[in-house]
Amino acid sequence: MSAAAEAHGHAGGHGHGDANLHPPPIHYSSRINPLIVGIFLFIGSEIMLFGSFFTVYFFDRVVANPPHWPPISPEGIPYERPWFVALVNTCILVTSSFTMHWATTSIKRGNRAGLCAGMTLTFLLGLTFLLTQVIEYHRIGFNTSNTAFAATFFGLTGLHGFHVFVGLTILLAMTIRSFRGHFSPEHHHGIEVGGIYWHFVDVMWIVVYVTVYVL
């Protein structure tokens, strides 16, 4: 064969004897990005967490199948779900997704004022949502120990409320960093990641609202 001679070094470096002394070089072309694996694991764990609460909720609603839904309280009064206040709260949270997206878009375009305004509004809207939910808890008229419905109601909305609290903590840090000028059109990873989390919280609330308050 008239093949041109070429070096064999590529294969020779991975010999039998010293193959395990050093890790082989990393190949990136179709390697799964660790960040992608991480976000999938996070979403998966959240789905399992919320899923377990939804399972309890639907078990109570479908399998136990009480004659009325929401069920009648031990005092003989039907439970009232504050769907209208929750609808207003839903609008507030969806609006906060808008302002979050505005903030991200602003920093991508180098508009720092837009970033600061967007982050401040997002934080305030999120805080309004959480405070409204706390006030509703005080006015709702039943407690976790009343029935299975009451327990799952507080469990699901409370679990989401905890996520909002975590999100607000992240948003506060992002807002402070925005005012300190830590982000630029080239470096705004912190805004992107925090924004993703906030939208995730929004998505989960839509699922919780429709399931618990509407259907």
Add this chain to the structure above:
Amino acid sequence: MRNPFKTEADAFRFVWLTIAYFAVIVAGAAINTWLGVVVFVLETAGLAWWLITRGKREEPIREAPPAHPAGERRLLVVANETVCGPELLAELHRHAQGSPTRVLVVSPALNTPLKHWVSDEDGARSAAAERLEASLVAMRAAGIEARGEIGDGDPLQAIADALATFAPDEVIISTHPEGRSNWLERDVVAGARARFALPVTHVVVDLGVTADSPGGE
């Protein structure tokens, strides 16, 4: 599957998709509870179908290698253990007649899906390196000078990578016979012909043994 939370813009779009998804269900349930259930099932099934089939009907963009110096012929051989087979060596001899020929052997680092997802590819690459070296020795003994590289675990991606650096005139894919070849089951040969704008030759090598590597080639 595309990650719906890959970027903030993707996540924002997902919020709107979620709103639209549930709005239709609520509208159906407002008319009749069972209509809501039907809407939920139909929407979910439609969404699953779209996620599974999207992109599959699109014609792939054919990738062509860059030009290389005139006066030589370049062959890219993609194989794992079947590179030692006499059928492949005979094919290489046939292709190399008449002009100087450079041969690059790519041995994909075949891995299990779980290890691929957690980026645990050290073992797969070490195994591929050992197979590759044995192949090069066998080729040298048959009078074929070639160099070798360990490729990506996905054979098509390994070819695409080699196209960028080696610029071959032809790709030769060596597989086990039908029924014993995972690559044939995964349509690697057909996929290469659809994806790459250069001749793809398929050589079947019957080594008479069952492969024990993760990819089975």
